[in-house]
Amino acid sequence: MLKVSDIIKIKIDKIVFGGEGLGYFNNFAVFVPMSVPEDELEIEIISVKKTYARGLIKKIIKASPERVDSHKFTFEDFYGCNFAMLKYESQLKYKKLMVEEVMRKIAGLDNIQINDVLASEDIYNYRNKIIEPFSVYDSKIITGFFKRKSHEVFEVDENILNSKLGNKIIKELKEILNKNKISVYDENTHRGILRNIMIRTNSNNEAMVVIIINSNKITENIKRVLLKLRDSILEIKSIYISLNSKKTNTVIGEKNILIYGEKSIKENINGIEFHISPTSFFQINVKQAKRLYDIAINFFDNIDDKYIVDAYSGTGTIGMIMAKKAKKVYAIEIVKSASEDGVKTAKENGIDNIEFINGAVEKELVTLINNNKKIDTIIFDPPRKGLETSIIDKVAELNLKEVVYISCNPSTFARDIKLFSEKGYSLKKLQAVDMFPQTSHVETIALIQRVF
Incomplete structure (x- = not known):
């Protein structure tokens, strides 16, 4: 049985969701940060639980061909970036596999195969x-x-x-x-x-x-x-x-x-000037953000005729881009300063068919419906914890034909897709986007449609 401080040799089989490598020692699962499939390693065990242990690399015995450097292996060696030990094409490969894995395990979509992850033009120095x-x-x-x-x-x-x-x-x-x-x-x-x-x-x-x-x-x-x-x-x-x-x-x-x-x-x-102040919410990787937004907007059918809710809108970036095409956008955001920034930006750019609503999505969505506002579709871009069940119920109750969902956390996204499917919706399109090269984070955009 393994115990803390044991030094063992291990071969890494795969990368699991969250970005750590997984290998087996006498059939016991061991997770190793900064490791790569096919690495043969000497590791030190740092914690032991009932069904798995975790260890840190002490030495690379034989480096995986997917590694960028066989001498560097710590979190600090790679500037605090937990995927930087991988060649870029391998980072994309494992991000794709991670998304497929959670969609199978959590969303229950057994045969899912997704498109390649959309690569970032800049893989270094992209953070603004x-x-x-x-x-x-x-x-x-x-x-x-x-x-x-x-x-x-x-x-x-x-x-x-x-x-x-x-x-x-x-x-x-x-x-x-x-x-x-x-x-x-x-x-x-x-x-x-x-x-x-x-x-x-x-x-x-x-x-x-x-x-x-x-x-x-x-x-x-x-x-x-x-x-x-x-x-x-x-x-x-x-x-x-x-x-x-x-x-x-x-x-x-x-x-x-x-x-x-x-x-x-x-x-x-997209031709809209955004003000960035010390506290503004703004996408970190702007080039990729533009591509992400374009994909999301192209997922909508006949956007020109639509009344759209932009839920968790932040400063309304995607809401304003959609407003240039849609009939009307309601941008709902709980952080007051973000809503205020949005109002200011819309005014400066002459966008008058967007309405900023400051409050919780769960509450404000109901208020819009109770006030008999026309809503054709919703675009969601929630925080890491995903959507409240009540919101998914509301979408079904409204009998919306389609919603677009942008997610920064594949596991809560997969959970929500399962909840949508229980309400008669199915996943029609899914595209993963690499917003954060050198890290294990991956963003997904989905089109979800009513099937019955």
Whole structure:
């Protein structure tokens, strides 16, 4: 029987949903993060449960041909990216298999075979938003990622997912900070100033810098550092100081003070100009987001005549794109600032057939129906937990012919597809999209139609 700290040899058979490799030791399942099918490994067992164990790689005995590097194997080696050890075509292959597996196991669709995952044009440096915590290492101020399952920060020479401009700014900022010795926040003692750095960039290579500090007022030395940063990097169009003196894991403070430049930077999607502020919800990988939205819109039949509900609309990105074609869009979102951003964007872009409704989807959908508003179809883009059963019941009650469902979590998506099928709906089209290369995340878009 395996126990913690045992060192064993194992061959990896497959990658399971969630992105970990699975192998067997004397017929006992062992999950190994950062492992690849066909890897032969020496691992150390870190936990043992009734039916499975977990282990970390100590050494690669024989590397899988799908590996990018046979000498690197830790989470930290790959900059905190849990799929970066795989060649890109293999990442896509396993994402496809993961989606098929949950659709079989959870949705009960035994014979499902999906199209290839839509690859991302950029597989590195695609993120337009990054947040890194500050820490001190070797009496130097660093930023980086938290080590797996800990709050210890490790530094990387370059964040492989951050935009190139974002990386340039972080590098320069650290150099300035280390010359100006400013204290770094310690979450155990709740002392020190520097908490996090957030950088947002757009397709025009412009940046917004937000520095989060443990204070309830702006300190002059931080302001001075940031203005020095602006002088070094001309692409910076906006600088905020965010005040967060709470003992919390929430990064952004309640007060964000603009100390330089524009209130927001802009991003253009399908001819619509979106404002991005420190707290805006916005797709991380814009090129892929455009493709995702186009697929979703093409799933609708005769969109020109339709009254559509955009449920969990965020700032209404997809709602506004649809509004350019549809008769009318109702965008429902629970976060007030996101709805307000949407109203502003629609106004600025002259889109007048979209109505923003601030509230919970479950409640506001019922209100629309009770007010006899015409609804032909709904597009869902819910959080990771998926849809409430009451919403699926409502769709069936309304006898909607079709709905489009965008999901960032294949397992809750598969569960919801099963619930839809119990209400007389079936999955007609399914496309997986790689929004986050180098990670095990995969986005799916589905067309669900009434069959009886």
